[in-house]
Amino acid sequence: MNVRNYFPQKNELLDSDKFIVLHKNQVFVRGDNFIWSRAEVNALLGANLELLKIDDGEGSYILLHSQEDITDLIGGESRSLRSLLFAQGDIAFSVVGKASQILDWYNSHRYCGACGAPTMPHEAQRAVVCESCKAQYFPRINPCAIMLVVRGNEILLARSARFKGGFFSCLAGFIEVGETAEDTVLREVKEEVGIEVQNIQYIKSQSWPFPSQLMLGYLAEYKSGEIVPEPGEIEEVGWYDINNLPNIPAPGISVAGELIQLYVNHMNSMNT
Ligand SMILES: [Zn+2]
Incomplete structure (x- = not known):
């Protein structure tokens, strides 16, 4: 029905x-x-x-x-x-x-990816069905890990080569086939800035419709290494004191902003 x-x-x-x-x-x-x-x-x-x-x-x-x-x-x-x-x-x-x-x-998904025939709406589910081979296509969400790397009173923030206008944020990347989200955190941090992290802690998730991601938000502690930004990906990256942050995303709109605020509040409560 x-x-x-x-x-x-x-x-x-x-x-x-x-x-x-x-x-x-x-x-x-x-x-x-x-x-x-x-x-x-x-x-x-x-x-x-x-x-x-x-x-x-x-x-x-x-x-x-x-x-x-x-x-x-x-x-x-x-x-x-x-x-x-x-x-x-x-x-x-x-x-x-x-x-x-x-x-x-x-x-x-107007046409079937397997045989090329047109698709039609599924009778009962949010899906389309191939008129010819009956393959079904559901909306797909792409999981990403987004991670705030922390080191005491400092957090690691980067400005992407893709973002204009001096906007600094957490690192993030798509979860690859066969990876856990924690694997992605380790790999992305290593690839993008060349350092190792430990004690990866899940915080929260957010749907991000550009175009269809599920962002899984993590805190990760610095373990070792010097920052080496990945060419072409990272325009500028560094450690920032929680009391002297650059232009960052607002907490209301993105999980990145929330991760930053959460950690800053946590450290401020520890420091007082
Ligand atoms: Zn088909």
Whole structure:
């Protein structure tokens, strides 16, 4: 039985449904409000739309997605998912982040990776099925380890060659096939800055929708070695006193910021 109905039809929509309207990687908003009512999206329903349903702690939302430009039908303005995520708080991060990941998965699985035939929605699950060979494709999450390396009152922070504008953060990397997350912490720290760590401690995780990661956050103690930054990856790296930190991510938006704040608070409470 199709209980969850991940792929609703237009004629199944209810007056009480809430909508998120997307065109390519843009989400339509009025001011900061990205949730639309049934009445507000009525004019859209004649367009060529795809409907996907997502659930969140706050309820469920219908994603209305079109390959066509629907600006004239919906009104409002369009913004990138990334700008909306960073402008808003936790709820937007959760809902829009989920919407972005589901849409990204759906758009990249229109054809079967095994035989090339078109896919169709699964009857009961959030998955698509190949019309020909019946292979099933579920949304995939890519696990990453993110680690704050600590040494007493100092923490190791790096500025990636990819980040412009002087932003320092923890080290991070994708978990490779066959690795535990702790293996990844050891390997990434060694590869990126050339040092050894010990006493790796799991702290918390976070969904990160760029494009579809699960970040597993760790603290790791310095063990040995001198910093040797990996060329091309790390622009600048060093040990920073917890009372004199460079420009770092805010704790509310990323697990990196939370790891840093957690350790700084911990050390400050130990030092007093
Ligand atoms: Zn197939």
